[in-house]
Amino acid sequence: MSVTIYDIAAEAEVSIATVSRVLNGSPRVAKATRARVHRVAERMGYQPHALAQSLARQTTGLVSAVIPVLTNDFYMEVLRGIQDAVAQSDFDLLVYAASDPEHVDGQLARALQRGRAEGVLLLSTPVDAARRELLNGSTVVLLDVADAAFDSFTVDNSLGGYLATHHLLENGFQRIAHISVVPEPLPARERRAGYERALAEAGRTPLIAASDQRPYGFSEAAGYEAMTALLALPERPDAVFIASDAQALGALSALREAGLSAPHDMAVVGFDDIKVAEVVGLSTVRQPMHEMGRLAVERLVARLADSQAPPIQHVFSPTLVVRASSARRV
Amino acid sequence: MSVTIYDIAAEAEVSIATVSRVLNGSPRVAKATRARVHRVAERMGYQPHALAQSLARQTTGLVSAVIPVLTNDFYMEVLRGIQDAVAQSDFDLLVYAASDPEHVDGQLARALQRGRAEGVLLLSTPVDAARRELLNGSTVVLLDVADAAFDSFTVDNSLGGYLATHHLLENGFQRIAHISVVPEPLPARERRAGYERALAEAGRTPLIAASDQRPYGFSEAAGYEAMTALLALPERPDAVFIASDAQALGALSALREAGLSAPHDMAVVGFDDIKVAEVVGLSTVRQPMHEMGRLAVERLVARLADSQAPPIQHVFSPTLVVRASSARRV
């Protein structure tokens, strides 16, 4: 049906080897032949067959991104960065998203299938023993999770938690609570640790709420529930640092429904700096999501070229973004 | 390096054909042999080589989505729908996103490369003569754009514009403006037509603003500029229907910066119903983005199975979502 190098070879009266050479820009071809083959290929509308090329070259030109849940602005932002960087490379991008983090392994297995992608970007998925086995032999770059055996790009979550809490302390808030996640993934644990450290330095006691929202805790619903719990407390906190912006959005809803508002009744600081955060004036700790995705891809591409380099652990420093929701009490 | 069917064949003392049969579940294999081959394959940790399989089968198991710009919540939502449906199929998903709509053809060409994907989902990209040529022979489903030669999933934009405008009229607003896009793509033109129809029925005159934001008009910046222009008018409108939520967000910012607010000083209705719309209380015309993506994939998969069916043009009816930004003047 469609034109192959055999057709071109016949038409140009050369062998398929010569056609292949010309098409791949080998210098070992006579000028006249080269021109003729090019002309014929052009005229016949030749297009290389990606699959056949890949099989012969033993390389697919594909990288894949494995994402725990797409219904999450954090991942969406990272994905944008990934896509941008991939578009600037010679690779094409396969996207594997799970319905929730617990089902990520199925997608991961597909992404890792032999002869599929050359490398994979794995997001927010801790490398346990089973996964280490799966990943064995593949070129992998980790995002939002670190592991000594792989390149990784993470944010200093503990610092982020500290910055947020310190900011609330500085603004004079007295009873600063924290909303975390159950079950608590490592990033959340680290954010909480930063919160606790800041409080400890100030000689305050932590107050932690979290609702058990399986399978995915970084959600509006989880934030809503946790805030509801906080509001039911006999002595209501006057500020809260929340483990993610998504939860913070839910928490703000709960606040609003209770006839309260931030920062007047309770100051709120989130984490991530997703786009809505700016729109609603939510103070937050910013992760450079776009850049994380971009750099991870660049690293993956580099590693594909040089698999020997020792793994690097890139830790971004998050930055505090102060908006209306944590304004100092007047 | 990695184990092939030859290794298994040798180990199980059968031919590669038998191995292939067993692995593909052919019934024409003796029970004992089947069991033995399975055991060996398992033990050796065999994984089929996607590429080789694809080349032999002449089918890749890949579909691709071509997106004009990823920095846009509308496309993100559609992409989620696409991903959800793809995950339920036997296909894997390639994502090709352009930096802006004018550069979509490069990505489209990659997506269409012979031996890459079996079908492509093309978003918001009108099929002109050049593209028709490109798409010729490929299995394509169109989203947000219609063309008689292909399956397409679109929304009744004109109806949407009508609904929005009619709603504003009903709520008693007097001077209802419209913010469109320059250059004006077909969906925007249709939305404007709906707006004009509603106004004409009410015997009012249209008032249209739009800023020239190349290459992509459905943006916050564009909305901001257009609203600024409206505010500079001697007689300020008291309501506005805006061609997209993204622009509406920018318009709301402009309003706020001018010390004004919606709906008090000007009622605002957007289009799309992206997630932030709900958060900021923006009235809007909802497109079923997730479902559009999902159904488009299902259609693509169906067409891949039966290429003879005549193209279908699926037109969704948008729905009006009333929130605070267009509340009736008290």
Add this chain to the structure above:
DNA sequence: ATGAAAGCGCTAACAT
């Protein structure tokens, strides 16, 4: 400078 031929790893007739 060019051609012949051996793969790449698998599927699918066609034989037996």
Add this chain to the structure above:
DNA sequence: ATGTTAGCGCTTTCAT
């Protein structure tokens, strides 16, 4: 029930 073999479309030695 199983094996032999010819592709799938291309790249890449190895000859000439």
